[in-house]
Amino acid sequence: MITKDKTKQSTYYESIIKQGYSRRDFMKFVTYISAYLGLENSMVGQVAKALETSYRVPVIWEHFQECTCCSESFIRSDHPIVADIILDKISLDYTLTLMAASGHQAEAAKKATMDNYKGEYILCVEGSVPMGDDGNYCCIGGRSAKDILLEAAEGAKAIICWGSCACNGCVQAAYPNPTEATPIHKIIKNKPIVRVPGCPPIGEVMAGVIVHLVAFGRLPELDRIGRPKAFYSKRVHDTCYRRPYYDAGLFVESFDDENAKKGYCLYKVGCKGPMTYNACGAMKWNNGVSFPIQSGHGCFGCSEENFWDNGPIYERLTGLHGFGIESSADTIGKVAAGAVAGGLAAHAIAANISKKKELKESISRGKRNEKALDS
Amino acid sequence: METITYKRVYVWELPVRIFHWINAIAITVLAVTGFIMADPPAILSNAEASDSYWFGTVRFIHFMTAYIFFFNLILRVYWSFVGNRFASWKAFFPFSKKSWRNFLHVLKVDILLGHEKHPEITDLSVGHNSVAGLSYFILFLLALVQVFTGFGLYSAMSDWWLPDLFEWVVPLFGGDFIVRTIHHISTWLFILFVLIHVYLVFYHDWLEGRGEVSSIFGGYKFVVGQRVKHKKTEEEKKDTEDAK
Numbered sequence: 313m314i315t316k317d318k319t320k321q322s323t324y325y326e327s328i329i330k331q332g333y334s335r336r337d338f339m340k341f342v343t344y345i346s347a348y349l350g351l352e353n354s355m356v357g358q359v360a361k362a363l364e365t366s367y368r369v370p371v372i373w374e375h376f377q378e379c380t381c382c383s384e385s386f387i388r389s390d391h392p393i394v395a396d397i398i399l400d401k402i403s404l405d406y407t408l409t410l411m412a413a414s415g416h417q418a419e420a421a422k423k424a425t426m427d428n429y430k431g432e433y434i435l436c437v438e439g440s441v442p443m444g445d446d447g448n449y450c451c452i453g454g455r456s457a458k459d460i461l462l463e464a465a466e467g468a469k470a471i472i473c474w475g476s477c478a479c480n481g482c483v484q485a486a487y488p489n490p491t492e493a494t495p496i497h498k499i500i501k502n503k504p505i506v507r508v509p510g511c512p513p514i515g516e517v518m519a520g521v522i523v524h525l526v527a528f529g530r531l532p533e534l535d536r537i538g539r540p541k542a543f544y545s546k547r548v549h550d551t552c553y554r555r556p557y558y559d560a561g562l563f564v565e566s567f568d569d570e571n572a573k574k575g576y577c578l579y580k581v582g583c584k585g586p587m588t589y590n591a592c593g594a595m596k597w598n599n600g601v602s603f604p605i606q607s608g609h610g611c612f613g614c615s616e617e618n619f620w621d622n623g624p625i626y627e628r629l630t631g632l633h634g635f636g637i638e639s640s641a642d643t644i645g646k647v648a649a650g651a652v653a654g655g656l657a658a659h660a661i662a663a664n665i666s667k668k669k670e671l672k673e674s675i676s677r678g679k680r681n682e683k684a685l686d687s
Numbered sequence: 688m689e690t691i692t693y694k695r696v697y698v699w700e701l702p703v704r705i706f707h708w709i710n711a712i713a714i715t716v717l718a719v720t721g722f723i724m725a726d727p728p729a730i731l732s733n734a735e736a737s738d739s740y741w742f743g744t745v746r747f748i749h750f751m752t753a754y755i756f757f758f759n760l761i762l763r764v765y766w767s768f769v770g771n772r773f774a775s776w777k778a779f780f781p782f783s784k785k786s787w788r789n790f791l792h793v794l795k796v797d798i799l800l801g802h803e804k805h806p807e808i809t810d811l812s813v814g815h816n817s818v819a820g821l822s823y824f825i826l827f828l829l830a831l832v833q834v835f836t837g838f839g840l841y842s843a844m845s846d847w848w849l850p851d852l853f854e855w856v857v858p859l860f861g862g863d864f865i866v867r868t869i870h871h872i873s874t875w876l877f878i879l880f881v882l883i884h885v886y887l888v889f890y891h892d893w894l895e896g897r898g899e900v901s902s903i904f905g906g907y908k909f910v911v912g913q914r915v916k917h918k919k920t921e922e923e924k925k926d927t928e929d930a931k
Contacts, residue, residue, distance in 0.1 A: 480861075536858035547843065547863075561742030565729050580727065587863035617861035622868070628726055641868065642726075645875035652879050656886040659800075666800040667894055674896055 324526065325364040338363075341391050348520045348595065349532070350542040362527035369526055370425050370433040372464055373407035376457040377450050377484050377493055378439030381512040382475040383409050388598065389515030408452070419453055426467050434525060435468035435503075437461065437496050440477045440485055444492030461499060470504045470531060471496060472521060476614055479509035486620035497538065506531055507538040511614035514595055517543045539589070548585035548611045551593030554578065572608065582626040583610030590615045693909035698814055699902055703774050706763045707903055713756040714881070717833075718874055720749035725871060753837055760830055773814030779824040781817040785809075790817035797890070808911050811895060819887070826880055829873055836870040 322330065328338050342360045351359070375383075387410075406422040413421055425433055439457075442449035447456030465471060473496045476482035484493040497505050508521055521540055524532040532540040549555065557563070557577035564572040564581050579586070585593075588611050592603040604611055610626070613619040623629045629640035664671065699707075723745050730741070767776040781790040793816045795801045803810060815823065838849075839856025840863060860866050892899035897909040 536855060537861070550844075556736040559743035560734070560736040560739040561727060561730055561745075562736055562739075563727060563729070580729075584864075587867060589863075613864065616864055618864065622864040641872045641875065645872075645878065648875065649878055649882065652882050656882065660886070660890070662800050663890060663894065666802075670894065 323364055323367055327368075328363075344391060345516075345520055345523045348516050348542070349524055359523065359527045362529075363523075366526060366529075370429045371436060371522075372422060372425060372433055372468075373436040373438065374460060374464055375408045375452075376437065376439030376441050376461070376477070377491070378475065378477045378482075380409055380438070382438045382477075382518070383407070385512035385515045386474075386518045387515075389519050391519070422464075426464065430467040432469050433467065434470055434472060435464050436472045436474055437478045438474040440481045440493040440495055441499060442484075442491035443494045443499070444490070449491040458499070461496070465500045465503055468503055470506065470525070471500060472506045472508060472525075473497070474508055474518065475513055476509045476511045476619070479507040479615075480617040480619075482511055483620050486618070504531055505538055506534065506540060509539065509544075509615040509617075510590060513615070514543075514591060514597060516595055517591060543591040543595075544589045544615070546589065546591070546594070548588045548590050548593050548605070551591070552585055552605055553593070554605060567608070575608075578605060578608075578610035580628060581610055582612070582624065582628055584613030584616070584619070584622075585611040588613040588616050588619075692912035693897070694912050694915045695907050696813060696910045696915070697906055698773050698908045699906045700766075700770055700774060701906065702762070702766050703770060704903060704906055706759055706766070709755065709759045710763075713752050713759065714877055716752045717749060717756060718877060720745050720752070721871075721874055724749060750841060753834075753841070756830075757834055757838075760827075760834070778814055779820040779827075781821060786817045786820075790821075793818040797887075808914055811897070811911070813908060813910055813914075822880070822884070826877075829876055829880070832873050833870065833877075836866050836873070839866055840870065 343356050346356045346359050441457045441461050447458035450457040473479045478496045481493045481495050535541050554577045562576045564576045564578050596603045612625045766774055781787045789812055792810050796803055835856050838853035842850040842854045857866050888899055902908045
């Protein structure tokens with residue numbers, strides 16, 4: 313925890329009140345964010361207490377190869393306190409998109425944070441890092457992304473990877489990946505890393521991760537590949553409201569058919585929900601209004617590794633590289649089976665020709681024996 | 688013309704035959720249900736979703752058969768340590784000099800359809816030939832791939848400890864996509880194996896006439912009489928002594 317004299321700033325709660333929110337708003341926020349985190353009711357008090365008493369955790373938010381959709385998602389999070397307090401007003405010492413400062417001033421502010429809070433600040437990374445050509449494909453303030461990341465990661469307490477870019481490389485890491493876009497966990501090995509994949513991740517999920525860090529001073533429970541279990545332990549498929557249509561075998565065949573109107577399962581038009589671990593089905597987007605499947609479009613697995621390379625978006629194909637564009641495993645399988653069957657037929661004919669002598673002998677022996685049968 | 692006498696030899700023990708057929712049926716069911724799951728046929732129905740469950744049933748059959756396939760495989764591994772020499776694990780590797788010779792023989796005579804200049808009666812194997820044995824070992828590895836990827840994909844849906852043992856598979860590869868792709872491609876390799884396997888069984892049955900096909904039903908194959916060591920009965924011993 314950061315002590316008061318070190319920061320000379322107010323607690324989260326004080327800042328929230330200063331912003332004009334009532335205590336009631338604050339408690340609402342705490343209750344809802346705790347629910348999202350999957351905490352039990354009795355923990356709400358703990359979260360509130362933590363936000364009332366703890367001081368700001370300095371956050372450096374780096375942007376590399378990305379589109380800023382993660383930041384956009386975050387500031388559109390359900391509850392205004394998320395954007396107003398957690399992100400905008402208190403915590404961010406450095407973020408290209410939202411900070412007021414610019415140029416040398418901004419860089420100096422970042423430097424100050426890194427020096428003053430060595431080992432205490434949280435490093436958030438949005439975007440992948442191009443490792444090709446010595447990192448020259450992404451430069452900020454005259455320095456390569458690789459350079460900036462290594463420097464910022466050095467003194468970080470923990471690293472949060474926002475979005476699929478930082479977690480998996482996303483579209484810029486898709487085949488053939490010309491810039492060698494690389495996810496953060498493949499570059500930084502010696503720091504605790506939280507991966508929050510998605511293109512973008514759900515705003516509440518991002519807020520939840522931050523609040524957990526702030527309230528409890530440690531990372532949320534992570535799964536084997538570093539994703540917070542509270543949000544990534546279930547597949548979109550398992551929380552999808554169209555799941556009964558899947559089990560009943562009622563599928564949309566094309567986007568303009570009767571079944572699509574009826575809201576059947578989008579599995580056959582390429583929905584990747586069954587392979588995608590995310591909370592979209594449960595938390596939804598834009599203040600719980602909807603999520604892709606509810607809007608009639610299949611999930612395309614944006615929070616999964618290499619989702620761009622895993623077959624076409626609107627078909628259920630098992631795509632394979634190195635066998636031509638969008639060739640599916642089934643096409644190759646059929647061709648291979650055909651080739652094998654042809655080969656076997658040729659072998660059968662060749663065998664009968666090559667072993668002519670032996671066959672003739674055994675056949676005639678068999679016929680002789682037939683004639684010689686007693687009864 | 689000389690007469691060839693064959694002896695009836697018990698080759699495939701009952702557990703081996705049961706394994707073979709359960710395995711064959713399981714692979715067929717798994718492949719068919721697997722392809723249905725990958726690309727379900729269009730069944731247009733006016734029924735309410737709450738009234739039908741056919742796709743869920745197909746998936747249930749796939750998962751149930753997967754368990755049968757898995758346990759059947761484990762029993763076969765056990766039998767490879769207690770069964771006869773043809774069921775032994777050693778029969779699957781061309782390690783010994785003898786089986787290596789057989790390996791080359793099969794490649795030359797049965798695959799490339801050549802002719803052995805100095806054929807020996809031991810060239811014809813009684814159990815698996817060495818090439819077939821190795822191909823079954825490769826199939827065994829392929830089965831393991833299916834078990835690991837299959838249970839890996841399934842573990843998220845299960846609370847039982849057995850599938851949960853494979854929880855690490857999906858994270859290891861990074862996601863369900865790639866694991867599913869491996870699972871799917873391996874199915875095709877099974878299909879290619881089955882094509883070749885069935886063809887070669889008929890090939891051997893046709894050319895050698897030793898009951899290759901029927902052996903996996905009844906367990907017996909026919910082996911040239913000279914290869915079977917003859918334990919003389921008391922009566923025969925007397926006969927030979929008399930002849931002297």
